[in-house]
Amino acid sequence: MSMIDVKVAAVEQVTPLVKHFTFVKADGSTLPPFSGGSHVVISMDIGGRVHRNPYSLMGSPLATDAYHISVRKQEHSRGGSVFMHEHVSVGMPMKITYPVNLFALAKKAHKHILIAGGIGITPFMSQIADLERLGADYELHYAFRSAEHGAFVAQLEKICGRRLHCYIDDQGKRLDLETLLASQPLGTHVYVCGPGSMVTAVLETARNLGWPERHIHNEQFLSPPVGEPFNIQLAKSNIEIEVPADMSMLEAIEAAGVEADYLCRGGVCGRCELDVLESDGAILHNDHFLTDTEKVSCKKIMPCVSRAKGKRLLIDL
Amino acid sequence: MERGYWIKSKPIYQSLVWHNTATSHLVVAQGQGGMAVLKLFQQMHPKQPVTVLYEQQAESDVDYANTLNKVTNEDLLVLESTQEVVSVLKKIMPQKHMGLRIYVAGSEAFIWAVAEAVKECGVEDGDIMKELTGTLARTIYCVHCKAITHNIKTNVGKCSGCGRMLFVRDHFSRNLGAYMGLMVDAESPGELPEIEEIYP
Numbered sequence: 001m002s003m004i005d006v007k008v009a010a011v012e013q014v015t016p017l018v019k020h021f022t023f024v025k026a027d028g029s030t031l032p033p034f035s036g037g038s039h040v041v042i043s044m045d046i047g048g049r050v051h052r053n054p055y056s057l058m059g060s061p062l063a064t065d066a067y068h069i070s071v072r073k074q075e076h077s078r079g080g081s082v083f084m085h086e087h088v089s090v091g092m093p094m095k096i097t098y099p100v101n102l103f104a105l106a107k108k109a110h111k112h113i114l115i116a117g118g119i120g121i122t123p124f125m126s127q128i129a130d131l132e133r134l135g136a137d138y139e140l141h142y143a144f145r146s147a148e149h150g151a152f153v154a155q156l157e158k159i160c161g162r163r164l165h166c167y168i169d170d171q172g173k174r175l176d177l178e179t180l181l182a183s184q185p186l187g188t189h190v191y192v193c194g195p196g197s198m199v200t201a202v203l204e205t206a207r208n209l210g211w212p213e214r215h216i217h218n219e220q221f222l223s224p225p226v227g228e229p230f231n232i233q234l235a236k237s238n239i240e241i242e243v244p245a246d247m248s249m250l251e252a253i254e255a256a257g258v259e260a261d262y263l264c265r266g267g268v269c270g271r272c273e274l275d276v277l278e279s280d281g282a283i284l285h286n287d288h289f290l291t292d293t294e295k296v297s298c299k300k301i302m303p304c305v306s307r308a309k310g311k312r313l314l315i316d317l
Numbered sequence: 318m319e320r321g322y323w324i325k326s327k328p329i330y331q332s333l334v335w336h337n338t339a340t341s342h343l344v345v346a347q348g349q350g351g352m353a354v355l356k357l358f359q360q361m362h363p364k365q366p367v368t369v370l371y372e373q374q375a376e377s378d379v380d381y382a383n384t385l386n387k388v389t390n391e392d393l394l395v396l397e398s399t400q401e402v403v404s405v406l407k408k409i410m411p412q413k414h415m416g417l418r419i420y421v422a423g424s425e426a427f428i429w430a431v432a433e434a435v436k437e438c439g440v441e442d443g444d445i446m447k448e449l450t451g452t453l454a455r456t457i458y459c460v461h462c463k464a465i466t467h468n469i470k471t472n473v474g475k476c477s478g479c480g481r482m483l484f485v486r487d488h489f490s491r492n493l494g495a496y497m498g499l500m501v502d503a504e505s506p507g508e509l510p511e512i513e514e515i516y517p
Contacts, residue, residue, distance in 0.1 A: 108441055181415065214441065
């Protein structure tokens with residue numbers, strides 16, 4: 001996959017857990033334009049092992065002099081966010097993918113309801129730039145734990161004005177989804193990005209109120225879960241690979257020198273889907289892409305986040 | 318005779334079924350679409366409020382309006398023309414909220430006239446459940462003079478704008494609510510294929 005060489009132009013601590021990174025092109029030229037809601041995948045060399053994590057692009061899609069991302073430090077993760085927080089500094093060269101948008105605004109919508117939880121605010125930072133430019137009708141509902149954890153609130157107040165609604169958990173202010181979604185005019189689309197429980201609550205509330213599926217949008221990148229080690233066999237490459245406990249199957253395939261397709265690396269886009277030719281155990285599907293029927297059939301696996309149990313898993317690769 | 322084939326733009330219609338989740342329901346039907354509404358009322362009735370708009374057609378042999386009046390017990394409005402249906406929709410739609418589910422039954426021309434009327438309020442055609450009833454007659458759009466001709470029942474129809482004989486294709490425009498019509502004898506003027514009624 002072709003990558004863009006960038007260097008870190010600025011690092012800023014935004015909240016106790018969130019850092020904001022600015023990247024510019026290594027050769028000083030401009031970066032590719034993107035659309036609101038896009039993300040890039042950042043490659044990190046952590047002790048000789050390549051980690052690739054997706055992060056939403058923030059800021060105006062029209063400003064291509066620099067890309068902006070924000071990373072929340074996840075203490076109990078496999079180290080990508082910790083690496084970004086502790087080892088990435090100004091001037092450092094890095095590699096990122098071209099932007100991909102899996103969370104685009106619906107162009108036909110008459111109104112947009114954006115719902116963010118915590119670090120889930122990031123994709124909306126570029127979307128509101130698009131919405132403001134288009135003069136679209138929107139509301140941004142932003143929930144976070146406490147005032148000190150409300151990243152970018154001052155900036156958002158300036159951009160969104162009265163369209164911004166904050167819900168600060170420790171001040172007892174809660175977002176009432178039922179009331180919010182029951183009173184929207186026809187032609188409204190809802191978008192949610194945040195913790196799993198919040199995404200589920202929004203999807204369920206909208207569906208229960210009769211919102212058509214095409215009006216409901218969500219983005220929830222998963223990080224590959226840590227699990228038991230397991231072995232896979234690649235039919236075309238004719239090799240056997242061990243997937244260690246703290247590595248994803250996709251990472252193990254890449255580490256073995258085999259090219260595999262990917263885009264989001266977070267179980268969302270479907271690009272890395274592989275065909276399972278034989279298996280003697282269970283597949284632990286962790287993705288949001290395959291349908292329940294496909295998951296049960298055990299004929300497909302999304303190697304970016306899913307794992308397996310058993311001795312044999314023959315993959316068509 | 319031309320048989321249907323898979324083409325992405327060609328709409329696929331279904332039988333009306335209540336959506337399980339909704340805050341209210343709007344059923345819009347015309348002529349023999351009355352039967353589709355009666356079938357809908359035979360299904361387990363939703364708890365949410367239901368509004369029915371029905372366009373009565375003189376040529377219909379069954380008085381669906383009368384039967385509908387007996388079964389609906391609800392907000393039934395019987396209207397005389399598609400124009401009237403459209404003007405009622407334009408009046409009531411702006412007050413509606415997300416959660417309203419829309420069902421349409423009638424000719425293809427009627428279905429897409431309704432879709433066009435609610436589009437202004439942000440309802441996308443994919444949000445609407447549609448049942449085709451009564452006729453397969455097509456509306457065609459002339460790619461040469463851009464005129465729209467209604468009620469074409471044959472494989473080749475005469476354009477109401479330029480008079481060209483148009484071959485009726487399966488390519489459908491949701492925006493125009495019409496199939497594409499192409500001059501059938503462009504290469505050999507006057508040589509027409511056999512004209513058959515295939516959209517009765």
